[in-house]
Amino acid sequence: MHISNRVKTLTPSTTLAITAKAKQLKLEGYDVIGLGAGEPDFNTPEYILHAAKNAMDQGLTKYTPAGGVADLKQAIIQKFSNDNQLEYKPTEVIVTTGAKHALYTLFQVILNDGDEVIVPSPYWVSYPEQVKLAGGQPVILEATEENNFKLTPSQLETSITEKTKALIINSPSNPTGMMYSEDELRQLGEVCLKHDVLIISDEIYEKLIYTDDAHISIAQLSNELKAQTVVINGLSKSHAMTGWRIGYAAGPEMIINAMTNLASHSTSNPTSIAQYAALAAYQEEKDPTIEMRKVFTDRLNTLYDLLEEIPGITCLKPKGAFYLFPNVTEAVKNNGFKTVDDWVAALLEEEKVAIVPGSGFGAPNNIRLSYATSKEQLIEAAARIKRFVEKHQ
Numbered sequence: 001m002h003i004s005n006r007v008k009t010l011t012p013s014t015t016l017a018i019t020a021k022a023k024q025l026k027l028e029g030y031d032v033i034g035l036g037a038g039e040p041d042f043n044t045p046e047y048i049l050h051a052a053k054n055a056m057d058q059g060l061t062k063y064t065p066a067g068g069v070a071d072l073k074q075a076i077i078q079k080f081s082n083d084n085q086l087e088y089k090p091t092e093v094i095v096t097t098g099a100k101h102a103l104y105t106l107f108q109v110i111l112n113d114g115d116e117v118i119v120p121s122p123y124w125v126s127y128p129e130q131v132k133l134a135g136g137q138p139v140i141l142e143a144t145e146e147n148n149f150k151l152t153p154s155q156l157e158t159s160i161t162e163k164t165k166a167l168i169i170n171s172p173s174n175p176t177g178m179m180y181s182e183d184e185l186r187q188l189g190e191v192c193l194k195h196d197v198l199i200i201s202d203e204i205y206e207k208l209i210y211t212d213d214a215h216i217s218i219a220q221l222s223n224e225l226k227a228q229t230v231v232i233n234g235l236s237k238s239h240a241m242t243g244w245r246i247g248y249a250a251g252p253e254m255i256i257n258a259m260t261n262l263a264s265h266s267t268s269n270p271t272s273i274a275q276y277a278a279l280a281a282y283q284e285e286k287d288p289t290i291e292m293r294k295v296f297t298d299r300l301n302t303l304y305d306l307l308e309e310i311p312g313i314t315c316l317k318p319k320g321a322f323y324l325f326p327n328v329t330e331a332v333k334n335n336g337f338k339t340v341d342d343w344v345a346a347l348l349e350e351e352k353v354a355i356v357p358g359s360g361f362g363a364p365n366n367i368r369l370s371y372a373t374s375k376e377q378l379i380e381a382a383a384r385i386k387r388f389v390e391k392h393q
């Protein structure tokens, strides 16, 4: 009753369902280890907090331009220039209420009913839902484990139809942590240029890379690709600012202008105080991700090595983000469960370890473990998973 058909098709977030169940068990007094988190477990750096307080004291608490305050846009433009060798004009950038809302707004302005968006799986849970909400049709293409969870150019080419509007690239990826190389991006980009497919490049994990691989934005590979790409980024992961809700999009002026118009009728603007906090984050010389990367690298190596010892669990080593995405098919079968979802539910019930089943990410043979939690908790979680698997052998 009173609920639109559009919203009725939404799939509830599996991540949130597991988190809710884990919280409930915690309330009941159980010692639950949660590996579901999608946010850094670091505090927002002090200098950013100060900037927010200063903004309040100075009365910077009013409406701002819908596309974001000019100084912040300029700081984002500078960031693109420094980090990605990409040059944008202020009319080609919009500040949004988190990267999530940048994507939401983008789909709303580019899609007509029935337009297709190619979403490689495993995917971040919100992509297909946001496409559907905009009247579009998500076309899920499996990026196989054999190919390191990466889409191949021929897979892309054969799935393009006259309705294809856009391709989503998320590198480093949530949930797999994989990254495309420059060459791979170039090849995917060529297919998109050939068929006039818009590229949506979600680069939110750009700063969280634990190998020598450099982050490459597909937009930086040529002027043609830049003109065909909307880059999505934000400060949630790079500056431990998930709750502040500041993200942004950069791309062709016509698209950014349409997004800004839509924002003016939906959010009006991202929170003014958070925008000034983000400005300070980008103006600061110190890079908070140096310390984060050190800590995350150590945790990744620790958890990865421990998982390797568990029978029936295999895992590609991720290069970035803060998740491991092991394949547990063998363990699930050997442990006598029908599905990974059942196995995950029993693990939470019996050993009080909360992890997210891969089904929500379009990968029903895998699980996602976040290492945005302390090393001690990770070691304990791995021990519990091992005990669970051995008990059910």
Ligand code: PLP
Pocket: 038, 097, 098, 099, 100, 101, 124, 170, 173, 174, 202, 204, 233, 234, 235, 236, 242, 245, 246, 247
């Ligand atoms: N894109 C990906 C791949 C993510 O994992 C997330 C957050 O989990 C987002 C976008 C959204 O980030 P934000 O907090 O800026 O909305």
